[in-house]
Amino acid sequence: MQNIGEKQFSYDTFKAAYDTDPRIQELVTDFNDETISLKDSEMDDLKTSKKQSKDDVSSMAKRATKVGAKL
Secondary structure: OOOOOOOOOOHHHHHHHHHHOHHHHHHEEEEOOOOEEEOOOHHHHOOOOHHHHHHHHHHHHHHHHOOOOOO
């Protein structure tokens, strides 16, 4: 994007814009000095770890297959 004649962002200028503009914060999920990740859907707003999700699914499966011994 260096030769298209438009404005360019360095990491510092993008971070400053991100920190001050909520519109940019709504569009970006993560960024570093080499990449910017944009939101693909509203599900990107939810932060879950893979371990937590795996544990939740495992717990749900155990509850679903547990036959009620005490009725």
